[in-house]
Amino acid sequence: MSMFLRRVLASGASKRAVHAPVRSFSHDAKRNAAFATWNADDKRFFEQLLRPEAVLTDLDDTASYTTDWLKKYKAHSAHQMVLKPKTTEQVSAILKYCNERGLPVVPQGGNTGLVGGSVPVHDEIVLSLGSMNNVLSFDEVSGILVCEAGCILENLDNYVAKHGYMMPLDLGAKGTCQIGGNVSTNAGGLRLLRYGSLHGTVLGVEAVLADGTVVDALSTMRKDNTGYDLKQLFIGSEGTLGVITKVSILTPPRSSSVNVALLGCEDFESVQKAFVEAKQHLGEVLSAVEFLDRQSLDMVLSQQDWTKDPLESSYPYYLLIETSGSNTEHDMEKLEAYLESAMTKGMVVDGTVAQDAVQARKLFMIREDITLALSQRGYVYKYDVSLPISQYYDIVKDTRDRLEEFGAKVVGYGHLGDCNLHLNVSTLEYDERVFQALEPFVFEWTSKYRGSISAEHGIGTHKPEYLHLSKEKNAINLMRQMKQMMDPKGILNPYKVLPETSA
């Protein structure tokens, strides 16, 4: 999806989304009356603490911080402040002050999230980490990188590439998103299948708690069993338990050989079998198993500059297989053996293998262009779920049946290798009936099979009211206790992640 975000940002196509009415109870939450409102004295304090240029209050200056990039979520208040600290000490002083004053704060990285987690709901102060963007150290032997939270993911990837390494995560927003935001939201993306989640690859964080306390859990060790693994508290908690200021992360060696194949399958059972076969044959070089249905491909063909099918015939299901390794010849040999086996066994009916990097890029762009094609067509209802592999496609079928009468197009695609499905519904204009038919239907369907209602995008303000469909009562209670313990005044990213207590 990397091309997508950059293209959208460049072309202004994102303006299409301005009309999007976001239905989010939490984003419509009433302002918490216990919070203070920042005033001229507060502003003066921050200007002295930082420097005047690091304190923004003009709406022209704050606008890009108080709306998300798709312009779906926008702060309700015109009383806005953005702070741009340069050091951990400044972050600590800001939070200590805000906690004492009862001023709520929204930590913000690249502001590329999809669930409204990084923008204020009302007049929360935006704490932008973007000015803390130094690489602090890189160990060429171990591949361990330590950097500040505001480093842009793509810059880090380029930095470690010079030493033969790569970042263990790659996602569409890489040119804009920041590593601190990635870690705070436990970003997934394309490399998760191979390198695992950030809960495993992040070795340490430095984080500032709501009261300004700096917690140094910035280990650079792969193995460290000394007490509770505190960094985990900050990975994926979306800035509600603390503000990540530094990150230590393990980077894997960069692959010199990358191959891509697009395969057509006749039924979803064959898709599953072809996936297992890929794991057996490609084993250690398998780096992505992406899925798209015919409807997704049709969407791309109808909206983009693709003149014809990538395969000779049309198939209901497609797999996009990527290998990454250290020896091109070996990898290609493995890929060919896999394809022969999968086709002999009838799991795969037809396929094409990219012969060079340009072709590989083109095949991958089919998958990446789905999102763009959808947004070009009209309004998109987006869902990001994890499901057991056997139910992975059933939800698409059921949703399609359910929406038939409204003429909505339902497409299914995603990271099959991680059981992560992007279920997207397209209508020419926003249609309330479609929305009503989708929510909570999709979440409840997912819940029935113990899936996740948010595989990689997080909860933000979009889904707190549905959290109970993925997490049971005792678990949510424990989350509340954690929040209460670490941020008793609730100043960190309020209205996000956890549902209102009355819910």
Added chain:
Amino acid sequence: MSMFLRRVLASGASKRAVHAPVRSFSHDAKRNAAFATWNADDKRFFEQLLRPEAVLTDLDDTASYTTDWLKKYKAHSAHQMVLKPKTTEQVSAILKYCNERGLPVVPQGGNTGLVGGSVPVHDEIVLSLGSMNNVLSFDEVSGILVCEAGCILENLDNYVAKHGYMMPLDLGAKGTCQIGGNVSTNAGGLRLLRYGSLHGTVLGVEAVLADGTVVDALSTMRKDNTGYDLKQLFIGSEGTLGVITKVSILTPPRSSSVNVALLGCEDFESVQKAFVEAKQHLGEVLSAVEFLDRQSLDMVLSQQDWTKDPLESSYPYYLLIETSGSNTEHDMEKLEAYLESAMTKGMVVDGTVAQDAVQARKLFMIREDITLALSQRGYVYKYDVSLPISQYYDIVKDTRDRLEEFGAKVVGYGHLGDCNLHLNVSTLEYDERVFQALEPFVFEWTSKYRGSISAEHGIGTHKPEYLHLSKEKNAINLMRQMKQMMDPKGILNPYKVLPETSA
């Protein structure tokens, strides 16, 4: 080390360790006077809740539960009870009861730990999970296993092997240790280099809190960003925050091809270079990078049935490189190319590659036999640290210099690929002067370079008083708050992990 534990357990060689005086402030902690002492009524309650055979109080029956396998840590009291629940509901009822009564509890898996974490210090009730040993589900497509906490690691590995998968962790105690204990202690071991830590491979846990509340965080999804990642609280907290009753874990495809090479290096800089070269050349098939110094090899040669050096000459440093992949020919070709490059560049002076599985096993046994040889020689002072790669061997040299006058043998070996060093010191008999020279010297040395004083073994009762050398004050305070929140009466595994408040 897999052979080691099984041999020791089988041969009774562990009795050698009986004389070991363990210096552990925490294991000598005074009994907490706030705790109740179990009585006949309590026993009756448990017998009714479970069944009479599941409640052990005879010292003959409880002995193996109240001493660790090396017989270093032993409960100080003769008033012992062991409970063997079969269901989560029973675990919940036991904890609810104990919490109300103020009875302390030690959760116990296979009792194979090395830091006294799984045995009572005084009269804590042992909650043995061994009777909860059912596999609950295995998904052949995704490789996701769900099982009860008491399943033995090796049994699980054999179980998934039938489907072409392997457990993502492998350690010496695999024939005895249980998955619940592995997860509670965040066990490391041989496969961590390739498959990462349990923080990444464990997908979910079911855990029972101190008050009996069952927290279902048993996700079977690789991606699940719905709220705080609660399972992380229980991974590596050594049973002090909750009792793990079920585990969901991602298992990788089993490798059909395994190659092993032993290499000799002239200096530690060459060792580091050879490691980097291995990552570049072997990339995706590299599965272990183990290190041993000449002193470790000498220890094995002098104590075991090894008649001669594995290489023609003697070298100060050795690397044991393992590859695991899906294609023998490819893997061997990569390994040969690596060796040629490393030898041409002078990083490696000599080496041998196993020609078959028997030879491979034999090479690996040199590494595994170090521990056994040490324990056969006399008394062993064992340290398990993580250090930045550039300081990895310096601690061995400094310790050797420091102990020269006492005639102690100092050896260094370990998982170099994870920067994890096992620093072991051998004397014929226990020598208090050696102990005094080692502690806190080793911990302080490690702390100076921001290493970890416990890379994989955990804290248990051995190291709470040194926790501050790996974790700073604010971090330890946050750990205390977590403990206070989740176990306000402190009944779960008392005297472990966190230092006494007065410390």
